[in-house]
Amino acid sequence: xxxxxxxxxxxxxxxxxxxxxxxxxxxxxxxxxxxxxxxxxxxxxxxxxxxxxxxxxxxxxxxxxxxxxxxxxxxxxxxxxxxxxxxxxxxxxxxxxxxxxxxxxxxxxxxxxxxxxxxxxxxxxxxxxxxxxxxxxxxxxxxxxxxxxxxxxxxxxxxxxxxxxxxxxxxxxxxxxxxxxxxxxxxxxxxxxxxxxxxxxxxxxxxxxxxxxxxxxxxxxxxxxxxxxxxxxxxxxxxxxxxxxxxxxxxxxxxxxxxxxxxxxxxxxxxxxxxxxxxxxxxxxxxxxxxxxxxxxxxxx
Amino acid sequence: xxxxxxxxxxxxxxxxxxxxxxxxxxxxxxxxxxxxxxxxxxxxxxxxxxxxxxxxxxxxxxxxxxxxxxxxxxxxxxxxxxxxxxxxxxxxxxxxxxxxxxxxxxxxxxxxxxxxxxxxxxxxxxxxxxxxxxxxxxxxxxxxxxxxxxxxxxxxxxxxxxxxxxxxxxxxxxxxxxxxxxxxxxxxxxxxxxxxxxxxxxxxxxxxxxxxxxxxxxxxxxxxxxxxxxxxxxxxxxxxxxxxxxxxxxxxxxxxxxxxxxxxxxxxxxxxxxxxxxxxxxxxxxxxxxxxxxxxxxxxxxxxxxxxxxxxxxxxxxxxxxxxxxxxxxxxxxxxxxxxxxxxxxxxxxxxxxxxxxxxxxxxxxxxxxxxxxxxxxxxxxxxxxxxxxxxxxxxxxx
Numbered sequence: 001x002x003x004x005x006x007x008x009x010x011x012x013x014x015x016x017x018x019x020x021x022x023x024x025x026x027x028x029x030x031x032x033x034x035x036x037x038x039x040x041x042x043x044x045x046x047x048x049x050x051x052x053x054x055x056x057x058x059x060x061x062x063x064x065x066x067x068x069x070x071x072x073x074x075x076x077x078x079x080x081x082x083x084x085x086x087x088x089x090x091x092x093x094x095x096x097x098x099x100x101x102x103x104x105x106x107x108x109x110x111x112x113x114x115x116x117x118x119x120x121x122x123x124x125x126x127x128x129x130x131x132x133x134x135x136x137x138x139x140x141x142x143x144x145x146x147x148x149x150x151x152x153x154x155x156x157x158x159x160x161x162x163x164x165x166x167x168x169x170x171x172x173x174x175x176x177x178x179x180x181x182x183x184x185x186x187x188x189x190x191x192x193x194x195x196x197x198x199x200x201x202x203x204x205x206x207x208x209x210x211x212x213x214x215x216x217x218x219x220x221x222x223x224x225x226x227x228x229x230x231x232x233x234x235x236x237x238x239x240x241x242x243x244x245x246x247x248x249x250x251x252x253x254x255x256x257x258x259x260x261x262x263x264x265x266x267x268x269x270x271x272x273x274x275x276x277x278x279x280x281x282x283x284x285x286x287x288x289x290x291x292x293x294x295x296x297x298x299x300x301x
Numbered sequence: 302x303x304x305x306x307x308x309x310x311x312x313x314x315x316x317x318x319x320x321x322x323x324x325x326x327x328x329x330x331x332x333x334x335x336x337x338x339x340x341x342x343x344x345x346x347x348x349x350x351x352x353x354x355x356x357x358x359x360x361x362x363x364x365x366x367x368x369x370x371x372x373x374x375x376x377x378x379x380x381x382x383x384x385x386x387x388x389x390x391x392x393x394x395x396x397x398x399x400x401x402x403x404x405x406x407x408x409x410x411x412x413x414x415x416x417x418x419x420x421x422x423x424x425x426x427x428x429x430x431x432x433x434x435x436x437x438x439x440x441x442x443x444x445x446x447x448x449x450x451x452x453x454x455x456x457x458x459x460x461x462x463x464x465x466x467x468x469x470x471x472x473x474x475x476x477x478x479x480x481x482x483x484x485x486x487x488x489x490x491x492x493x494x495x496x497x498x499x500x501x502x503x504x505x506x507x508x509x510x511x512x513x514x515x516x517x518x519x520x521x522x523x524x525x526x527x528x529x530x531x532x533x534x535x536x537x538x539x540x541x542x543x544x545x546x547x548x549x550x551x552x553x554x555x556x557x558x559x560x561x562x563x564x565x566x567x568x569x570x571x572x573x574x575x576x577x578x579x580x581x582x583x584x585x586x587x588x589x590x591x592x593x594x595x596x597x598x599x600x601x602x603x604x605x606x607x608x609x610x611x612x613x614x615x616x617x618x619x620x621x622x623x624x625x626x627x628x629x630x631x632x633x634x635x636x637x638x639x640x641x642x643x644x645x646x647x648x649x650x651x652x653x654x655x656x657x658x659x660x661x662x663x664x665x666x667x668x669x670x671x672x673x674x675x676x677x678x679x680x681x682x683x684x685x686x687x688x689x690x691x692x693x694x695x696x697x698x699x700x
Contacts, residue, residue, distance in 0.1 A: 017559040021591045022584075046601040048557035051549055053507055057529035058546035060622025061615070065608045066553055091509075095630070102629025113615075117607040163460075167509035168520075170633040177513055178369050198368075203460040203508035210568045211541035212504050218464030219506060248584050287588050 009139065011083040012074035012126075013041035014093070017049050018240035019085055025284035026240050029269035030085050030131065032282035036147040037135050037272075042077050044070070050092040052241075053164075053207060067096030068110045072122035082128045085269065087239035091164035093128040094171050101125055130165055132238040132268055133174045136182035144189055148275035151191030155298060157271065158195040158227035158235045159183030162242040163203050177201065183236065186268070190275035197226040206245040213252075220245055221253050224261050234264040234295050236271045243267055248289045264292045274299065302329050304336050304378050305387035308348065311398050321345075322387070327378065333390070334362050334373035337402075350402035357516065360452030364402045365391045370457035372516045393457035395466070408466070409453055412473040416496070418480065423487015439484045442624050446479035446524050448517045455511035455521050467500045471511035471521030474502060478524040481531060482620060493532050502528050503542025523627075527620035534619035544568050554609040557599025562590050 013034075019027040034041045047070045049055075055063040070093060074082040084090045100107045100122060111121040134140040166177040175182055180201065184194040200223065205216030224246065227235050237243050247265040254260050266274075270283050274295075285292040304327050310319045325339045334352055341348045353359040355374045362373040366388045381388060396404035427433055455471040462468045469477075477496045480486050496502050502525055511521040533543055545568040552560045565581070566574040584590050591597070599605070617625060 017561065020558060020597060021561050022589045024588065046599060046604070048599045048602065048605050049549065049553050049559050051553065052559070053526075054546040054549035055553060056623075057526045058533045058543070059550050059612070059618075060526070060530050060620075061617040061625070062550065062553070062609055062612045062622075064622065064626065065612055066605060069605065069608065095626075098633060099626035099629045102632050103626070106625055106629065109615075113608060113611050117604045117611070118601070119604050119608075163508045163510075168512040168522075170630075173633075178367070203506045205464070205506060207507045208461070208504060208542065210565060211545050212461075212465070215461055215465040215468070215504055216506065219460055244589070248587075248589055251583065252580070289584065289587050289589065 007139075008035070008038055008040045009081070009134075010040045010042060010079055011081040011129075011134075012077050012079045013043050013083050014047060014050075014070060014074065014089060015043075016084065016086045016089040016240070017052070018244065023240040023243060023267070023287075025287045026085055026243070026267045026269055028282050028284055029267060029273045029278065032278050033147075033269050033273050033276060036143065036276050037140050038143040039083065039134065039140070041083065042079060044073050044077070046073050050089045052088050053092060056092065056095075063092070064096055064099065064106075065110055065113060067093055068100055068107075068122050069114060069119050071097055071100070071126060071128075072114055072120050075122055075124050075126045076120045080126055081134075082126055083134065084128060084130050085238075085267075086241065087130070087162045087164040088241055090128060090130045091171060097126075097128055098171060130174075130238060132165065132182055132186075135272065136174075136185055141185070141189065144186065144272065148190040148272060150275050150277045152187070152271070152275050152299065153191050155192045155295065156195050156231055156233045157187045157192045158197060158223070158230065158232035159187060159200055160204070160223050160227075160235045160237040160242060160246065161201050162237060162239045163201075165238055166201055183238070183268075186272065187236070190272060192271075192275075195227060195230045195232045197223070197230050197232075199223040199226050204239075204242040204245045205249075206241045209245055209249060216245070217249070217252060217256060220249055221257070224250060224253065224263050228261055228263055232263070233298060234266055234271075234292070236266045236268055238268045240267065250290055262290060262294075264288070264290055264295050266292065266295070274301070302327060302331075302379065302382050304331070304382045306336060306340065307387055307389045308340070308401070309389065309391040310348070310401050311392070313399055320389070327382075329379050331378050332374050333366065333371070333376040333378055336378055337373060337390075348402075349400040358450060360450035363393050363452040363454045363457065365389075365393055365457065370394070370454035370514045372452055372454065375516050393453055395456050395459060395462050395470075396453065404453070406453065409451075409456060409472065412469050413451065413476060415469070416473050416477040416480070417488075417492070418476050420480065420483065420486050421488035421491075424485050433485065435484050441627075442620060443479050443482040445519050445627065446475050446482065449475055449479070449519045450517055452516065454514045454516055455519070458510035458514050460508040460510060461504055461506040464506075465500070465504065468504045469496070469500050471505075471525070474505070474528060475519050475521040475524035478528050478620075481528060490535060490537075493528070493535060493537050496528055497532055497537050497540050497543070501540075502532065503540045518631075523623060527623050530622055531619040541568050550609075554606045555602075556596045557602040557605055558597050560596065562592065 015027050048066055050067055051063040115121050135144045161180050165172060166180055169177040187194040202222060203219045205219035209216040235246060243265055250261055273283050304325050306323045308321050310321050323340050323344055325336060327336050327339055334355060337350055351361040353361045357372055357375050363370055364373055370393055392398045392402050392404050396409060399405050459470050462470045477492060481489050481492050505525045509522050538547060548564055548567040549559060581590055
């Protein structure tokens, strides 16, 4: 027991809006997967939405305060890492973190405001990291290789990175934004076959899917069509917003093109979870709009 | 040093397209533009590309290297040649190709002109005929936007413009911010109104390709966010995109978390939202429409309400909220932060040193690139740009 405890990395877990609400399957899969890849998740109770880029665009000073508050509560847990499971949370929190760390005047004013409303000041710097990065290298990757014993043999998987985990690279900076490798490495470690296609680093259209649906669908069709043509059995994404548009809005592509794509979309935690032998009660594939059944059948689970 | 280049040649009259390989010797300090000059001087005089200043200020030599828009005069070839990599050079995206690496910039200039890129009179003249002086802090607001050299690298990769060619795009919008934020300009509100149009601010899909590609550090996406913040502050918020953004603010200060189910009616209005009912029901069956009651409320959410009030009292409003962070973010630089050599990057398994945004190459060992062949530099619903040929200026326009 003691040995496991020392090998486990304790991180603050920021699940964000979607994993709390419409993408609960991401939360349950992540919680079930975490101990298998050496992560102890400390849930944060007092945190809010990161603003999803929208508050940054509507009320940027408020955005900075909300994110500083999240960082402050995470740091108060005594951890060094705030773990995210969403591209948009990752960029918003990392950007705010760099602003606070890089400008003592801005940080002093915001800390004063935080303290005046009863929030601990954000004093000790912490790092914001996506689950993808934790399991694509280092200790997490080694544990993943052992945990993924059940494998994804025979499964052709199209990695879809989305935008805000790659760009801007000066804020994310984990990997080359034009030649990312982390998802492929994880797919291979789980025994699957990564499929390559150009749209894997492009936008899914989600941020404007309500305000400019046609423009968004013109973006969304690219990864789905290309992954399909490349013979993928499913797409995997590290972002629940990409997941929502790829999975839930896929039916709208059918209405526009007459083609029934039926492309299953998996969250990163679910894909690794399948390889690690998680149960349906944890993976919750029933919550998907596009059926994941063909994937399950192919793997003979 | 020996430099290998694969160049996509294109003849707009015949529609012929060919990937041509060159092996040249160049001095070690050579840039991509220098190498193209050597190709043109010594190997093939018919190669067409634009250039002028050769020092990163005229913005003429925008083109793609391995699918990513670059200024040819800024890219040093030494490391690439040393790594044994032969990059694919092609024309920029989202603009019709005239010949080889030359694109027709007309659509770009039309959008540029549409934002009235010059100061409008209207500021208060100082009394006694004194000169009008502007404090440095007020010009800092547009420091980044003023760096734009109109090269088009951001437009080349804009994902929203690829889907809707009418989108004003990162260059024109950043230029818009350059004048909206200028204290000497007298037409701020009229500008914001116009930039809030159908193809303006709120059509940006936040793919951040523009920030990644801009060779001058303009960060057009951040300029667009500044315009959004300034519009909301000025009460110009009729657009669905603005309403969408404001609903996040309301959610954060009332429950702390996004009130997802109410987002659609708050963004699109009740009538349009009702038309989406069938679609929404499909999602609801899968638990994708969480019931709004009882609301999912964050613990201690009163803190975020009080922060909202404090923020409004302190008045760092509109674009000022973004400008305050620019000083810190300027310390970061783009690129491969982990510090791998190019050789390592090109050799890494699972990564493909090939273009992702255009149809330059079919990736080896994968059928995946075939999707790209059709994707090409095509906008959905339209013919590929390589079909533009007959209607566009011919080789005469190419330099």
